[in-house]
Amino acid sequence: MKRMILEWTVGFLLLFCILPAAVFAADAERIDVRFLSISRTIETSTGIKYAAAVNDGFLISTDGGRMWSQRNKGLPSKVVYPFRNEEIETLTSIGFDPLDESKLVCTTASELYVSKDAGRNWTNIPVKSPVSRSNILTGAAPSPFDENTYLISTSFSGLFETWNNGETWSEVAEKSIIYRGAGFNEEIAAALYSPTSEGVIYVAYSFGNGLYKSSPDRSRWVGGEGLSETNSIQTAQFIENRIRVSFFDGTADYIPESRKWTMMNEHEVATAVTAAAGTARSKRLEAAADHRGMYIGPWHASGERLQNHLDFMENNGLESIVIDIKDDFGYLTYDSKLELPNSIGAVKDRIHIENLIAEAHKRNFYVIGRVVVFKDQQLFNYDNHIFSLKDKYTGEPWRYLIKNTDDDTGEVSYEQREYWVDPFKEEVWKYNADIAEELQNLGVDEIQFDYIRFPSDGATSRIAFSSLHPGMSRINALESFFRLVRERVHIPISTDLYGFNSYYRMGNWIGQNIEMLADYVDVICPMYYPSHFPRNFMKNTPYLDRAEDIYYEGTLRAAEIVSGRSLIRPYVQAFLLPAEYYMEEDVYQEYLLKQLRGCRDADSSGWTLWNMSNNYYMVPEPLNEQY
Numbered sequence: 001m002k003r004m005i006l007e008w009t010v011g012f013l014l015l016f017c018i019l020p021a022a023v024f025a026a027d028a029e030r031i032d033v034r035f036l037s038i039s040r041t042i043e044t045s046t047g048i049k050y051a052a053a054v055n056d057g058f059l060i061s062t063d064g065g066r067m068w069s070q071r072n073k074g075l076p077s078k079v080v081y082p083f084r085n086e087e088i089e090t091l092t093s094i095g096f097d098p099l100d101e102s103k104l105v106c107t108t109a110s111e112l113y114v115s116k117d118a119g120r121n122w123t124n125i126p127v128k129s130p131v132s133r134s135n136i137l138t139g140a141a142p143s144p145f146d147e148n149t150y151l152i153s154t155s156f157s158g159l160f161e162t163w164n165n166g167e168t169w170s171e172v173a174e175k176s177i178i179y180r181g182a183g184f185n186e187e188i189a190a191a192l193y194s195p196t197s198e199g200v201i202y203v204a205y206s207f208g209n210g211l212y213k214s215s216p217d218r219s220r221w222v223g224g225e226g227l228s229e230t231n232s233i234q235t236a237q238f239i240e241n242r243i244r245v246s247f248f249d250g251t252a253d254y255i256p257e258s259r260k261w262t263m264m265n266e267h268e269v270a271t272a273v274t275a276a277a278g279t280a281r282s283k284r285l286e287a288a289a290d291h292r293g294m295y296i297g298p299w300h301a302s303g304e305r306l307q308n309h310l311d312f313m314e315n316n317g318l319e320s321i322v323i324d325i326k327d328d329f330g331y332l333t334y335d336s337k338l339e340l341p342n343s344i345g346a347v348k349d350r351i352h353i354e355n356l357i358a359e360a361h362k363r364n365f366y367v368i369g370r371v372v373v374f375k376d377q378q379l380f381n382y383d384n385h386i387f388s389l390k391d392k393y394t395g396e397p398w399r400y401l402i403k404n405t406d407d408d409t410g411e412v413s414y415e416q417r418e419y420w421v422d423p424f425k426e427e428v429w430k431y432n433a434d435i436a437e438e439l440q441n442l443g444v445d446e447i448q449f450d451y452i453r454f455p456s457d458g459a460t461s462r463i464a465f466s467s468l469h470p471g472m473s474r475i476n477a478l479e480s481f482f483r484l485v486r487e488r489v490h491i492p493i494s495t496d497l498y499g500f501n502s503y504y505r506m507g508n509w510i511g512q513n514i515e516m517l518a519d520y521v522d523v524i525c526p527m528y529y530p531s532h533f534p535r536n537f538m539k540n541t542p543y544l545d546r547a548e549d550i551y552y553e554g555t556l557r558a559a560e561i562v563s564g565r566s567l568i569r570p571y572v573q574a575f576l577l578p579a580e581y582y583m584e585e586d587v588y589q590e591y592l593l594k595q596l597r598g599c600r601d602a603d604s605s606g607w608t609l610w611n612m613s614n615n616y617y618m619v620p621e622p623l624n625e626q627y
Contacts, residue, residue, distance in 0.1 A: 030067040031056070041065070042094060042237045043244065044101040050094055050119070054519065057088030058106055058119050074122030075106070075113060079472035081426070081480035090475075090516065092137055092505075093153075098195040098238035099144040107137040109475060110508050112152055112166070114142065125150060126166035132157050134509040138206075139190040139236075145198050153188035155505040159203065177212055177221050178205060182534035187504055190236035192243065194256070202243065202256075204236035207557055211236070211245070211254060223259075232560055248563060280490070281565075284522045288446055288492035289567055291366050292627075293320030294574075294609040294616065298333040298350045306356065310363060312616065316623040320366040322448060322608055323356065326435055330376035330419070334442075338434050346378035357443045368494065369444040373432050373481070375451040380419035387421045387428055389455070392464035400458035420455045423474070423511065424467040429481045437488045446492040448525065449485075452478055452517075453498070453510040474511035482520035494523035496571065499533060499550070502526035502558040518562035525608065528554045529573040530595070531580060544587070544594050547573075551598025559602070567605035572596060574609040574618050589620045596627040 037054040044050070051059040057072040070088075078087040089108045097103040102118040110133060112125040127137070135154035143149035148165045151172070159172035178186035187206040194200035199216030202223075211233070212223035235246045243254040253262045296309050301323050313319065326332050332341050334353040341347050360367045380388045380397065389398040401414040421428050436447045454474055455463070485493065497512050502524060507513025514524060530547040538546045551570060558568045572595045576588060583591065599607045609616060 030069050031059075033061075033066055033068060036068060039091070040094060040235050041246070042096070042235055043239070044096065045098075045239050046101070048101070050096065050104065052091035052094050052106065054090060055087040057091060058094065058104075058122075060119055071115075071119035072122070073120060074115075074124070076108065076111070076471065078476065079469050080476045081429075081483045083469065093139045093190065093235070095139065095141050095190070095192075095237055097142045097144055098240065103142055105140040105142050105150065107140050107152065109136050109473070109513070112137065112140055112150065114150070125162070127152065128166065128169055130171055131160050131169055134506065136505040136507060136513070138188055138505065139204075141190075141192050141201075143193050144195045145193075151191050151193060151201060153191040153203070154185075155187050156184045158185045159188065159191055159201075172201070172218055177203065178209055180537060181539050182536040184504070184537065189233040192236060192238055195238055196241075202236070204233045204243075204245065206232060206234075207553075207560065208232045211243070213256065248560065281522070284490075284492045285567060288494070288522045288569075289605050291320035291569065291606040292608075293318050293322060293366070293368070293606070295322040295370075295611065295614070296324075297612070297614050298324045298327060300614045301333075301351045301356055306359070309614070310359070310365070313365065314363060316619065316621060317625050318609075318623075319364060320368060320606070320608070321360060322368045322370050323351065324372075325351075325353075325369040325439055325444075326371040326373075326376075326432075328372050328375060328451075330372070330378035330380070332435065336435070336438060338438060340431060341378075341435070344378055344382045353442055366445045367443075368446045368448050369439045370448045370450055371432060371435055371439070372451045373449050374421055374423045374428070374453065375418055376421050376428075377419035379421050379428065379431060387425055389420050389422050390464045390466050391462050393462060398459075398463050400455060418455065418457070422465055422467055423454055423477045423481070424465045424469070424472065426467070426480075426484075429484050432481070433485045433488055436485055436493075440489050440491050444491070446494055446523070447489060448494040448496065448523075449521075450496045452481070452495050453512050456498075456510050473508070475507045475513045475516055478511045478513070479516050479520070482517070486520055492522040493520070494525050494569065495521045496525045496527060499526055499528040499554060502528070502561075502568075503554045504557075505561060514558060514561050518565040521566055523567045523569050523605070524558060524562060525569050525571055526554055526558055527571045527610075528595075529571070530591075531573065531577045544591055547591055548594035548598040551595045552602045553598075555599055555602035555604045559604075569606045569608065570599055570604055571610045572599070572607050574611040574616055575613075576618070588618050592618045593620070593627065600627055 036056055038051050039054055041049055041051040049061040049065050053059055057070055057075050059068040060071055061068045072088050076089040077085050078089045092107045092109055094106045104115040104119055106113050112127050113122045114125055115122045135157050137152055138155050139153035141151045149163050151161050153159050160169045161172050162169045180186060186209055188203055189206040190204040192202040201214050203212045210223060212221045214221050232247060233245055234248055237244050245252050245254060251264045300309060324333055330346055331348045332346055333348060333350045335349040336347050357367050385397040391398045399416045400418040402417045404413050404415055439447055495517060497514060501512040502514055505515060528551050530550050533550060538549060541549055555568050555570060574592060
């Protein structure tokens, strides 16, 4: 008890003596909240507010959040197009020591920073193995008991702790709380040290999974009660003897001693945008909303085949089509007038694009032009592979090779499966932006970018990125591409994402970060194909029900992450992989309908059927309008 009284006495001395000097010292400039895009906010016991803002870094307000000052000395710049070095890398979390509210922490996607003077100066704490670089750091906390000890939380690998300012890290065993299978923990929104009980930590889970408390030795966990699944935690912070928790639609206080929640009526606005940008975006979102459709490949996009597909759509209540405009091999499937695609032989006039658009619009169908971006065999081969990824050991083009063995002779050969250009190259961004702008002028309703990522298969550790700007991340590269595109394209833009990259916050691996993308694209199209999820993920759920659950949960989670900035329109698996070939017709039709039910019940903004061969045998006709 004496120790507890001493801790709180020291804490209050720091709050009322040291903190004001650090906080109220004059800042160079104050910014009106209307000109900021604030992503998260926390408040101290004295009413000081700290915040993270997109591109503007760490902020502090002493007037309740009306005016803000930047405090970013020591935080990394965002290396992103147009490369003016005026922006701060996106902060994924902020926090403070409840016994010394001038001792702060913040994280970027992969780094931890600490300030001991209310944000005036920041120092990097190295994050090392066993923390996976594929994770996004989602939270951090400084220990109230040891100035060298910090806790970080991640998007799918749990908690990690350092006792020596980042020299070494160890995993905190919390997998027994919410483990999803296949190596994936549930995402953590925040992790906190108890300011009164050494060793005790609190874990706030995302997506409606509640708040948990550990025993001092972290071997036991209790909690999870008191919140509905709609109360999805965004931030959590100890303030004196309570935990202030913010959701996307309000806040609540949790009193650990009584284990009681007090719901509050406050509402923290997650983002602030100018009226002009909001108006332009709202028009695009309205145009792109609630479309149910299917993919049609270039060989099926003309003549009788096209008419048959359009009839199929009409008979089944579909009204949007995705057409390959730049295909998986880098060919433009229409009569492009652009100079570079023509000069490298990338134009194959397979589709009469004006006729296709006119025919589709005659039936009130919404036309989406699919553009495959960084997987591009034609641009890969151009000018002695000037735009290709390079092998760091040979200097030759990096190739994703598949080993083949002849059954008769035993002879081994290698086949190049995919051709990747460098996502860091500005020339590659401009090449695809030119195509997008031409499609806009031709009259498509929406442009959908696919293979917006870095390669995930093959010997990726051998890749050298020849156009890497110092300090530029993979997330920065994709953001740069979309910034450039947004300068020139004013119709709705969508992008296809891996299912896991929409289910969890990710990006450090292949660059696909759904939170960042939502600032630029109008529609996120997650590929939640159940066959592509590891079987150990939701392994205790029957296979057909698992398909529905993946689409339902995934769509809800993605919608929560983008927080209204983008629509969620999933791709639906209308094909079977070899492991599913045993299914009879009634089973695989139910497999498809389960996916559609998941989308419907999660209130997705439509969906798109995907079958690469355009053989939609899985669709029970007529497709019920309830889907």
